[in-house]
Amino acid sequence: MIFAANFKTNHTRASTKEYVDTLLTKKSLFQNERLYIFPPLSALQKCESDIKIGAQNAYMIQSGAFTGEVGLEQLDEFDINTLIIGHSERRELLGESQTMVAQKFQFFKEHNFEIIYCIGEPLEVRENGEDHVLEYLSTQLEGIDTNYDKIMIAYEPIWAIGTGKSATIAEITSIHNALRKLTQAPLLYGGSVNLENIREIIQIDNVNGVLVGSASLDAKKFLELISLSR
Ligand code: PEP
Numbered sequence: 551m552i553f554a555a556n557f558k559t560n561h562t563r564a565s566t567k568e569y570v571d572t573l574l575t576k577k578s579l580f581q582n583e584r585l586y587i588f589p590p591l592s593a594l595q596k597c598e599s600d601i602k603i604g605a606q607n608a609y610m611i612q613s614g615a616f617t618g619e620v621g622l623e624q625l626d627e628f629d630i631n632t633l634i635i636g637h638s639e640r641r642e643l644l645g646e647s648q649t650m651v652a653q654k655f656q657f658f659k660e661h662n663f664e665i666i667y668c669i670g671e672p673l674e675v676r677e678n679g680e681d682h683v684l685e686y687l688s689t690q691l692e693g694i695d696t697n698y699d700k701i702m703i704a705y706e707p708i709w710a711i712g713t714g715k716s717a718t719i720a721e722i723t724s725i726h727n728a729l730r731k732l733t734q735a736p737l738l739y740g741g742s743v744n745l746e747n748i749r750e751i752i753q754i755d756n757v758n759g760v761l762v763g764s765a766s767l768d769a770k771k772f773l774e775l776i777s778l779s780r
Pocket residue numbers: 556706710711712713714740741742743761762763764765
């Protein structure tokens with residue numbers, strides 16, 4: 551199973567190091583799992599253990615005049631070759647268009663990155679029924695090679711992110727089954743995954759892992775979440 555921790559704008563360089571050290575005290579818990587953590591860009595660091603550290607964002611450039619962004623050169627310094635692309639907070643709050651998201655995908659695919667590619671619908675689309683959800687998700691897959699061998703697709707309904715209200719098992723099952731018809735890539739679910747619901751979610755067919763925000767911020771709790779999945 552894949553467990554990915556998205557810190558968003560939480561943790562510092564020092565606390566990220568402590569976090570990784572805490573995880574490494576319980577290595578046996580995740581020796582058969584794939585573990586990723588995505589700290590803020592200022593906390594990126596080389597990690598020579600089995601835990602992969604990735605970036606929450608990067609710009610599709612080697613280096614250049616893109617104020618506030620990091621490019622390939624800055625990621626290379628820390629041997630970072632894993633990236634989240636298309637997170638709803640970047641799409642919605644920072645205005646990343648599908649065109650930009652697809653350009654980022656193409657660039658980092660060409661550089662052989664592992665990519666967690668996020669898709670997910672807003673509440674008003676969900677309220678119109680699943681056909682509308684599927685239609686919406688397909689627009690978020692435009693320009694994306696879903697057969698790229700290093701893509702993982704994370705289904706994260708926007709209304710479930712950070713709200714404490716996860717999608718239901720039926721909703722996740724149905725969307726993941728539909729996605730499975732499109733790709734053999736690992737499929738993650740994200741959106742209020744926590745200690746209470748992880749067992750059920752991880753057992754759903756075609757859920758190959760989870761992308762976790764709030765419930766990943768405390769290393770001990772994240773370890774507990776992993777242990778509950780076994
Ligand atoms: C996320 O933003 O990717 C996420 C899944 O957040 P949370 O777990 O807090 O809902």
